[in-house]
Amino acid sequence: MAGLHADAVRVLSEWTAPDAEQRRVRDGFLDHLAAHPDGTWRECLPGHITASALVLDATRSRVLLTLHAKIKLWLQLGGHCERGDVTLADAALREATEESGIPDLVLEPVPVRLDRHAVKCHPEGSWHLDVQYVAVAPPGARPAVSDESDDLRWFPLDDLPHPTDDALRRLITAARL
Numbered sequence: 001m002a003g004l005h006a007d008a009v010r011v012l013s014e015w016t017a018p019d020a021e022q023r024r025v026r027d028g029f030l031d032h033l034a035a036h037p038d039g040t041w042r043e044c045l046p047g048h049i050t051a052s053a054l055v056l057d058a059t060r061s062r063v064l065l066t067l068h069a070k071i072k073l074w075l076q077l078g079g080h081c082e083r084g085d086v087t088l089a090d091a092a093l094r095e096a097t098e099e100s101g102i103p104d105l106v107l108e109p110v111p112v113r114l115d116r117h118a119v120k121c122h123p124e125g126s127w128h129l130d131v132q133y134v135a136v137a138p139p140g141a142r143p144a145v146s147d148e149s150d151d152l153r154w155f156p157l158d159d160l161p162h163p164t165d166d167a168l169r170r171l172i173t174a175a176r177l
Helices: 002-014 020-035 088-100 166-176
Strands: 047-056 062-068 077-080 113-119 126-136 149-156
Touching (some): 002 020, 002 126, 020 047, 020 113, 077 088, 113 166, 126 166
Antiparallel strands (some): 047 062, 113 126
């Protein structure tokens, strides 16, 4: 457990937040990890660290989104950390590869954004403390729908599908900077 937890603390401590709001979110994530030695695992209440990746095509002009089977929104790929994940980057890349079916994704080494959102991982509810990365697909990459998706498609960055959420739009804006 200590390895992934320590990596999360390192990544968040070294991360340069782009603005005061993201600094506040980062500090909240670090406070959570300080209070919860199990803060990277799904079982942790009131919340837990997750890792996601905004998958861009090789030209960086399109984004691969999943129509999430449970949430019914078009979202980036990602999810819970697993016991075999050594780093947050490992978790983000594993999730993006599993959910896209695309081998050889290249993950940018530094997160681009953080997002805290309510989820129903537990009967009483919980929070995802999502560390968000960007991954770039190789030229000609063809996605394959996983069991977690109702659909999986490429969309132009300026023409997102409906329904989606503001968190995805903020992530796309951060990835463009």
